Amino acid sequence: MQAVQYPVIVNGITSPRRERADAARNRVKILTAAAGIVATHGVEGLSMAEVATAAGVGVGTLYRRFGDRSGLAYALIDEREREFQAAFIEGPPPLGPGAEATARIRAFLHALTDRTVEQLDLLLMAETAAPLARFGGAYDGYHAHLSMLIAQARPGADAYVLADALLAPLAAPLLAHRLRGRGVTAERVKAGLDDLLAAFTT
């Protein structure tokens, strides 16, 4: 996955080069079409060719813009993703700053659980389109955040590895497998994570 990256706008000044008008127009068309397909046919209907056709665009354009299937899926949940990131980075406690590290860890894992369950279909597709797709998107952000909190809550521990370990149970494939049909619910998953966190709390 290596979608086109555009310069970030800082203080109204854009670096190198701005996105071309036709490109911007197409991006909107593509995302709109894709969202429409998901809404009507579910994620199963979301094939690259379908999206391209529905958007009135060539598949090449689609790949240029989003890199691959996984990239397209992540783009579709981008908005909600930004909200979530904002919430744990600068939102109100206990998710955001201001609460104790332990409380924030707990709040973060609960919130991530909810968010994942909420968009399970798209996340499942995004994470499994390519073998390591999960570690290309928002994962690094979650990991950095959780690492920091763990380091605070538990000085001396291997925060880097522990963060992975706590994020792992929230991988879309596992949740999808357990939440469908079997009696496992989001609440049970959260409770289980709380149980694991006991090691930190005490």
Added chain:
Amino acid sequence: MQAVQYPVIVNGITSPRRERADAARNRVKILTAAAGIVATHGVEGLSMAEVATAAGVGVGTLYRRFGDRSGLAYALIDEREREFQAAFIEGPPPLGPGAEATARIRAFLHALTDRTVEQLDLLLMAETAAPLARFGGAYDGYHAHLSMLIAQARPGADAYVLADALLAPLAAPLLAHRLRGRGVTAERVKAGLDDLLAAFTT
């Protein structure tokens, strides 16, 4: 994945129907050819068409026998898998029965880590060939075993969910991502799991 299942042989008596001679011959040819390809070209070279050609068999046969790419990969690691299962089910403690539940949990997770790292390439392929492939193979065995131990070590806890949570960090994609290039080692992963287990030990 839904490879053909053959009757288990119990006390020399085979149930329903035995595998046909030509089928057995082909299975050996396929596995031999596949192992050869992996040895010479790595797992990347393991395409279904390649294997079929090398084995002198049609692709249809390959699918009839192993269900899909994932099934073929699991078949290739089956021997080692049986050893591992035997070790934690009836081998010497602390991995096998005879030790305390907490010790067995720890031993199990360490052993599983080693085993996974050892065959990381094939496991990565096996687990990511299809979105939920991981939960079709040996996973249920691990989960049942770990659930039992957790229930013993921690009566009242949600062993079912906790078992998933402890197995999740050992998913092939995560390990592959961390062990390649970044300073994470199998030992660090094990130490991290031990840290999580502190909640049980105390």
Added chain:
DNA sequence: AACATAAACCGGAACTGATTCCGTTTGCAA
């Protein structure tokens, strides 16, 4: 204000690899 030009972008044909289908062949047991 029209123009020239290179960088970006476009579309869709072509390619790749997994999986399915189905007419044909084979092994086994009656």
Added chain:
DNA sequence: TTGCAAACGGAATCAGTTCCGGTTTATGTT
């Protein structure tokens, strides 16, 4: 010997991804 379920092989299908010759656009120039 014969019947048929099981197995076979490989063509056909399907979806993701790559390629590349042909446009469009942003920008500097006249």
